[in-house]
Amino acid sequence: MSSVLRPAVSESEAEPDTRGVETSALAKYRPISNHLAIAPPVSVVIPAMNEAENLPYVFKTLPGWIHEVVLVDGNSTDNTVEVARELWPDVKVVPQQGKGKGDALITGFEACTGDIIVMVDADGSADGHEIVSYVSALVSGADFAKGSRFANGGGTDDMTLIRKLGNWALCTTVNRKFGARYTDLCYGYNAFWRHCLDKIDLDCTGFEVETLMNIRVVKAGLKVQEIPSHEYLRIHGASNLRAVRDGLRVLRVILRERSNRRALRRRSHATMLTAGRGEVS
Numbered sequence: 001m002s003s004v005l006r007p008a009v010s011e012s013e014a015e016p017d018t019r020g021v022e023t024s025a026l027a028k029y030r031p032i033s034n035h036l037a038i039a040p041p042v043s044v045v046i047p048a049m050n051e052a053e054n055l056p057y058v059f060k061t062l063p064g065w066i067h068e069v070v071l072v073d074g075n076s077t078d079n080t081v082e083v084a085r086e087l088w089p090d091v092k093v094v095p096q097q098g099k100g101k102g103d104a105l106i107t108g109f110e111a112c113t114g115d116i117i118v119m120v121d122a123d124g125s126a127d128g129h130e131i132v133s134y135v136s137a138l139v140s141g142a143d144f145a146k147g148s149r150f151a152n153g154g155g156t157d158d159m160t161l162i163r164k165l166g167n168w169a170l171c172t173t174v175n176r177k178f179g180a181r182y183t184d185l186c187y188g189y190n191a192f193w194r195h196c197l198d199k200i201d202l203d204c205t206g207f208e209v210e211t212l213m214n215i216r217v218v219k220a221g222l223k224v225q226e227i228p229s230h231e232y233l234r235i236h237g238a239s240n241l242r243a244v245r246d247g248l249r250v251l252r253v254i255l256r257e258r259s260n261r262r263a264l265r266r267r268s269h270a271t272m273l274t275a276g277r278g279e280v281s
Helices: 021-026 055-060 080-087 101-111 128-139 161-178 194-200 209-219 243-279
Strands: 042-048 068-073 092-095 116-119 144-148 190-193 224-228
Touching: 042 101, 042 128, 055 080, 055 128, 068 080, 068 101, 080 092, 092 101, 101 209, 116 128, 128 144, 128 190, 128 224, 144 209, 161 209, 161 243, 190 194, 190 209, 194 209, 209 243
Parallel strands: 042 068, 042 116, 068 092, 144 224
Antiparallel strands: 116 190, 144 190
């Protein structure tokens, strides 16, 4: 997997047949800015259910250099799928068999063919122009690029005081219990190398999937870089997020992962003691 940075070269600047192999090698790099080009293909996963009105705003900000868009349709009753295909003719539509955001994301991840995967919500709250920052962090050495509304340069138009306090409390708990340094916990705009999925083994179906990912990348020892991100208001429709209900689900995930970590330590300690006794003659 390549993570080499190369300057983008326009067609007018390239020398057609004088550089031989070098020209051929540059052809595999896709320009993402005037100064940067990458080789790894980027997949964008968008879980959506009845988001036909919002998709035009979402797709309008997606950069043209991405490798593929994977839309996971949660059994929409409007024309979400038709709108997506009209906006992005090559979109890969994957029907969701289960329920919940976590289930939708896991389904989308399995369908991706890119080396880098970006998670984007379908409600218009995420700005696709920020994807370049996430990808740049990954090709520069990070394993997981985590969006943060509270990092310097980030912001949010869509959080009540109660949700901010809840997010702060849960984030502080994760930092203390798992040795993380997050400034934001419950945010769904993230990107990562596809190989990370082998190390975090996602197994939840709801909104708490983002917290689970954030915890398990730390437990796996992966390199995380926060990316300042601005969260905008949902453009159309109502969110399925419920602060108290989903906050409790997030808390249960934190407690479960903490319990699993302690159990793993106990088993590891017991194994060491058993091995030590076995060595005594």
